[in-house]
Amino acid sequence: MGEHSTELKSDWSGLMAAAQDGDRHAYHRLLVEVTPYLRQIARRRLRNPTDIEDAVQDVLLTIHSVRQTYDPTRPFGPWLATIADRRVLDLCRKLQRRGPREDALGPEHETFNAVPANVYPDALLNRDIARALGDLPEGQRRAVELVNIQGMDLNEAAAASGQSVGSLKVAIHRALKALRARFEDEK
Amino acid sequence: MSDIGSIRSTEDLIQSLSAATGPAGRLLSPWWRYLIWLALAGSIAGSSIYFHGLRSDIDQLWPTLRYQLEFWTSAVTGLVGAYSAFMLVQPDRDDRWAVLPLPFLGSWLLTLGGGCYMDFVHMGPEGLSFGTSWHCFGYILETSFLMALPMVFMLRHAGRIRPGAVILCAGLSVATLSSAVLTLFHDLDTALMVLIWHGSATVAVCVFGFCLRGPAFFISERIAR
Numbered sequence: 001m002g003e004h005s006t007e008l009k010s011d012w013s014g015l016m017a018a019a020q021d022g023d024r025h026a027y028h029r030l031l032v033e034v035t036p037y038l039r040q041i042a043r044r045r046l047r048n049p050t051d052i053e054d055a056v057q058d059v060l061l062t063i064h065s066v067r068q069t070y071d072p073t074r075p076f077g078p079w080l081a082t083i084a085d086r087r088v089l090d091l092c093r094k095l096q097r098r099g100p101r102e103d104a105l106g107p108e109h110e111t112f113n114a115v116p117a118n119v120y121p122d123a124l125l126n127r128d129i130a131r132a133l134g135d136l137p138e139g140q141r142r143a144v145e146l147v148n149i150q151g152m153d154l155n156e157a158a159a160a161s162g163q164s165v166g167s168l169k170v171a172i173h174r175a176l177k178a179l180r181a182r183f184e185d186e187k
Numbered sequence: 188m189s190d191i192g193s194i195r196s197t198e199d200l201i202q203s204l205s206a207a208t209g210p211a212g213r214l215l216s217p218w219w220r221y222l223i224w225l226a227l228a229g230s231i232a233g234s235s236i237y238f239h240g241l242r243s244d245i246d247q248l249w250p251t252l253r254y255q256l257e258f259w260t261s262a263v264t265g266l267v268g269a270y271s272a273f274m275l276v277q278p279d280r281d282d283r284w285a286v287l288p289l290p291f292l293g294s295w296l297l298t299l300g301g302g303c304y305m306d307f308v309h310m311g312p313e314g315l316s317f318g319t320s321w322h323c324f325g326y327i328l329e330t331s332f333l334m335a336l337p338m339v340f341m342l343r344h345a346g347r348i349r350p351g352a353v354i355l356c357a358g359l360s361v362a363t364l365s366s367a368v369l370t371l372f373h374d375l376d377t378a379l380m381v382l383i384w385h386g387s388a389t390v391a392v393c394v395f396g397f398c399l400r401g402p403a404f405f406i407s408e409r410i411a412r
Contacts, residue, residue, distance in 0.1 A: 028205035064204045069276065074279055075279070079279035082278040087347065
């Protein structure tokens with residue numbers, strides 16, 4: 001393992017030297033190969049997968065910005081390990097400073113650009129209604145979506161769905177009755 | 188780098204970095220970069236001495252042990268501090284370079300402390316008299332700033348690795364070198380005044396440097412691009 005590790009590091013040293021000379025393939029290969037090692041270093045101090053990935057990306061950016069400081073006559077391992085340790089530690093400090101002033105976001109705070117996701121202010125209620133709508137027969141669900149959610153009048157909804165106005169009225173009536181019964185039961 | 192800001196996955200980032208890379212000139216060894224900076228700092232110090240002229244009693248003072256000790260402990264603290272800063276910029280060098288200037292700093296302070304004692308022995312309580320010398324304070328700040336400009340630019344790669352340690356070594360270096368240069372053309376009445384005014388100016392340079400290390404390295408990086 002030790003021999004393999006030494007061999008890898010000496011290979012990384014060669015790749016970095018080539019990258020300093022402008023070899024993009026060598027640089028790409030080097031960054032891909034060091035990434036799991038960087039994740040391993042980040043995992044020693046961080047738990048949250050997003051923070052770990054942020055730390056890895058920060059280390060990669062730092063490697064890029066200080067790559068001219070690497071001396072190919074010296075081992076690559078200590079150079080890389082110091083950069084990784086410093087950047088991960090820096091991120092930990094930032095998270096510690098920021099932590100007490102921030103609250104984690106829950107699903108109820110989520111919002112999206114698309115209109116349907118924001119029709120109801122309460123995402124949890126939105127989810128329950130979406131589930132209840134999904135359980136309705138296809139015709140009733142479609143009628144409620146067109147008239148009650150998208151706000152079409154009956155003629156527009158009839159044109160969009162291919163159903164008659166009378167059928168839509170019946171479908172909406174039955175759908176609302178079923179939904180009312182369902183939510184009253186859940187209370 | 189602007190395209191890198193919008194990248195989401197690590198794979199995308201790697202792709203973008205490797206696509207954006209080109210030949211990156213390797214830095215000269217720390218020793219050579221140190222010598223280049225020393226030449227710049229030497230020219231600033233030389234200009235300053237030329238402008239102010241050497242103090243009138245330099246011929247009598249220079250041969251004395253006390254003056255030599257005060258001058259050289261201050262100067263060597265500056266020289267060692269600068270070398271440590273240039274070593275610390277290299278990520279693969281040992282963190283312990285940061286403590287190398289401390290014994291020299293200690294010897295400088297000890298020498299000044301010894302001077303206070305000698306003044307007290309020779310002059311009595313008057314030897315510990317204390318007056319203001321804003322000129323000394325201002326000169327050390329001003330010269331330190333001039334010497335620090337090229338140094339911070341040359342040390343800019345430390346901004347994301349060891350900014351605190353590097354800027355403290357650099358600040359100590361430029362302040363103690365400025366102090367040594369100042370003793371060549373400016374006279375203070377007692378060693379206590381030298382200790383207080385030169386010492387406080389050195390502390391001020393280090394504190395300013397430490398507080399401004401982020402913007403200083405950031406601006407240097409922007410200029411280098």
